[in-house]
Amino acid sequence: MKNLKLLLGFAFIATLFTSCYVEETNYIDEAPMSLNQLLNSYDLWYVDINSTQGYGETPFLQIAFTVSFNNGSMYANNNLVGFGSQGNGYGVEIGNYDAYDMVLDVNHIIDGYDSFDVYQVDNNTIELYNPFNDTSYFLEGYQRSNFDYDFIFYDNIHYFLQEYEAWEKTYTSNFGALNDFDNENYIQFLSGGNDDTFRSSQDENLYNTNDIFWDFTGGYGVGDVSGNMYLKTLTLDYDFFDNEFFELSVINDSTVELFHANSGTVYEFKGRGYIQYYRNANAEGKAAKQAEAPKKRKQKTKKVENTRENKRSIQE
Secondary structure, three states: OHHHHHHHHHHHHHHHHHHHHHHHHOOOOOOOOOHHHHHHOOOEEEEOHHHOEOOOOOHHHHOOOEEEEEOOEEEEEOOOOOOOOHHHHOOEEEEEEEEEOOEEEEEEOOOEEEEEEEEEEEOOEEEEEEOOOOEEEEEEEEOHHHOOHHHHHHHOHHHHHOOEEEEEEEEEOOOOOOOHHHHOOEEEEOOHHHOOEEEEEOOOOOOOHHHOOOOEEEEEEEEEEOOEEEEEEEEEEOOOOOEEEEEEEEEEOOEEEEEEOOOOOEEEEEEEEEOOOOOOEOOOOOEOOOOOOOOOOOOOOOOOOOOOOOOOOOOO
């Protein structure tokens, strides 16, 4: 009987210690990731402009395709020219930041100070809520090695067309039927408030794009080709002789090919007067050259009211 009591006693003590150990391990959690660690955990944060909530706009986020955070310095890809190669894929430096207590303070080199409340939506998505304009931007995190630069480029190709002051015709094939577009030598795709407007000119061999006389102004549209991400359609709406329809291919960052469907003629246009939408400063501290009506990305979805409650006290 004594031996049985001793065995039961040992079993009880062993069970007690095991229970304590298990209970204690339940309280061992990994140290929470700081906001700065979270921002640095991905090379690129893609600004999903179509998910934006609220009616306000934060200028440097409205024009950015991606932003990056690197130990206090902030970078952005605002242009599609050079996308993926500029700054080793990060783009250009646009300012500095401070991250603390899920608050992100940004000092943009042109736009100045802005502050955001940061919410982690899931493993690779964050929300940047700007209490100053009651608007939320949603950013998706990627590493450079798995980011699809090509998809973003071709999905936003109408912005690429806007990144030059003019496109000059440099080649016309010796095959294809004669047509009215043979006489057009310069095309311009306007940005800003005229996001679907183009201009064309029959001028020839002009050195300065400011000297181009634009003969016609009309609307344009860029469309997809089913099953081919690298081919687009371009429609130029000429009122007096109907639409001109092309298949649009990108040869390189400054040259496009237009295949005129009706005539079978192939044209090449080269970009003249590159427009930097970087909103950074040069060595003298002056703003980089920008368009008269700066490009900004527009939502394809309807703007909706922001559901995020403004809990921060805003002091003017």
